[in-house]
Amino acid sequence: MFIEQLQHHDSVMHNISRRGFLKTLGIAGSGLVLGVTLPSFSPAYAAESGNGEMNLFVSIDESGEVNIICHRSEMGQGIRTSLPQVLADELQADWERVNVVQGLANASYGSQNTDGSRSVRHFYQTMREMGASARTMLEQAAAEKWGVPVEEVKAIDHKVVHQSGKSLGFGELAAAASKLTPPDVASLVFKNKQDFKYIGKGLTIVDMHDIQTGKTQFGQDVHMEGMLYASIVRAPVVGANVLSFDKDAALKTPGVADVVAMPERSFPVGFNSLPGVAVLASNTWSAQQAAKKLSIEWTQHENQSHDSGAFLATLQERVKSKGKVQRSVGDAYAELDKAENTVQASYSVPYLAHATMEPPAATAVFKDGQMEIWACTQTPQSTQNTVAQVLGLEPSQVKVNVTLLGGGFGRKSKPDFSVEAAILAKHSGKPVKVVWSRENDIQHGYYHAISAQHYQAGLNDKGQVSSWIQRSAFPSIGWTFSGNTNEPQSWELSLGFGDVPFQLPHLSCESHEATAHARIGWIRSVCNIQHAFALGSFVDEVAVAADKSTPQMWLELIGEDANIDPGQQGFEFSNYGETLERFPLDTKRLKHCLNEVIAKSGADKPTAANEAWGVSVHRSFVSYVAVAAKVKVDNNKVTVLEMHSAIDAGTVVNPDRVKSQQEGSMIFGLSIALLGEISFKEGKVQQSNYHDYQVLRMNQCPEIYTHIIDSDAVPGGVGEPGTPPVAAAVANAIYHASGKRIRDLPVKNHMQV
């Protein structure tokens, strides 16, 4: 989870070539195996620890095959390629002889949660250390074999070469190296940047061929002998339970084996399964058909009065008045009264669903007191722990296998679907695959929270901002886990709100209460979505009022080159779990991205009459992204023509994957801006499939250009930071092209898209 704090320890390398448990990973042998201990994590919600145990591995067997255990989930970000390529580079290995093995859920890996854009950020250095350690040991083994000083040998291209020209392959050295003590990490010599062979290169992702030929296994694809397929009808209102249902009608459907009431639930909802009724059948189709015949009656719950339109109106009213102060400097209110000119505006973003291309799916088998699960999960350990807890098992009785993920975006870090499979497998004694339909996915998600923002600025006679007030209100993710949290938490406000990168003498950042009426979760870039939309739009509005260009306004508001510490102005800033020393909020990098995107896109150049550019910039997941979007507006119809981004994500391991993540996250942002909306009436989600919860299609996809800023800084997040600035850039472009200001997303509610 992105809320966890990383405690910085030094990693320690262990030679574990002879440890028995490696057999379970399928990598035991007589070769060299190095493991490393990573610092422990203290996650807020999922009890996962990796205290003092092994969590990453590299092995080299006697045939010279290198196995790298990847303990993060692959969901399109290329992590099964990026992490190993760092290690292989330091090892001087031949990429063709490197295999990537998916790690099982195992507390000894440390956190395996794959979200918060931090896989590369957290493991880059560790991967380099492991590669360099193994390389050093192979060199030492060769030197000992030849009886020469180690200075005379050098690893290169999967072998160790002596200056005389003789050489030994990694495979030939593996056994000897496995008897050595790993070098002290502090003594390791790393490759220079100019010698990198794989780091910084766009290697093809390791799963490419299988994906193209339909051979890969996703969560939906798991198949086992004698397996039953489950379709579940879940409570349409969060808080309701099953009152009654027609078991017989469903049971009579051909192919149906059983009809099972899922356990009742109360609050907090957490990662638990939802109440409802499951149909188990010999194929998906029979299960889905029978599920339509259940005629379920539900108990009443007060959430059935939830109407998202009315709810938003309440939030919008609330943010017009002063809220709970989260960060403040000077006296923004007194200064506002004195201002020559004032600007104010309110913004809103609706509930959003992930709609991953692959709906959630999990398969479980319960045999001899052991539960085994195959799932497309971003969080194997929290799956293991939640399943154990719900079924009254020990975590050691639950084994979780991670399949490939057909998209994650945060949805698949909630293990509710694996809990369902486990309950049904235990009940039936057979393997059970729970297949979520698209309707299930759209209507029973963990939604991005609906939100309202209000901004006010005071300007002096020179058009300079003298006072700035901003407010935010939305139901908190904290509610999902506590059942009673009713206001935004500081870590949520740390996502683009309390960390507003402005150096102003008078500033007030405030939050307001909001009650949750649905399962609230995190979706690609989380609260940065609403905060970056509101901030980026308001800066544009202030620029218009001050008769300045939008980039000019940004540069004035951001001010001098500096590292900003919002903590000094009273804000509890979580900074994505990182320290400000290691990952400062650096205004220089922010401004550089903005300048760069304008230079590269030509956003400052004139356009045709009904076309215009819009820009925005945002720091999230300790990376910096500026976006320039060009749109055309014809008779109230919006066409997005081009989108450019400049991203500073520190050191980049695989530029092509950064580029593809940037393309993906920007289109994800464009889907949100133009189309994304989940609404509730009588407590129920109104949308059900891709026809009414639309996502961008090829014919709506603009030209995209990504400009990666060259940097030696510690790697930042990639995968999420491209999303936040898009909506504001597009809405600003629409305004400049047509005079129409979109303050309530999505655009489709106001214009044709």
Next chain:
Amino acid sequence: MISFELNGDKVTYEGDPNMPLLWYVRDELNLTGSKFGCGVGMCGACTMHLNGQPVRSCSTPMAAANGARVTTIEGLNSEAAVAIQQAWQKLDVVQCGYCQSGQVMSATALLENNKQPNDQDIDMAMQGNICRCATYHRIRAAIHEASDTLAKEVS
């Protein structure tokens, strides 16, 4: 009884004729390359070729397959398909990969019907295939690339 040719092999089926082809192929034959994305013909993840034309197998009842020639991603091997797969590889199109067998099926069908599609033809043929990871503009470029390869092979 329903019988048809699947990837060159003859198959017979005696169950519910309303069952969609997708579920028969995935659940009963355990060929899982064709994906389930929406079940209502809105996403293209389940695309197969029925007598050479792309169809959404989630919305194609078994009855409609009777006597037909059906190809899934596992059985795709035409010249156009190879060109498409090579172009996909060259341009690193794939992200999570879930939509990609459907994309490859639709793109192959496009090139088999139209050797030199322009951007508009591509948008038209491909807009039924959603990619939530948004690999769209790489798909567009890869189709052009494959079409160029095919043109070269002919000349």
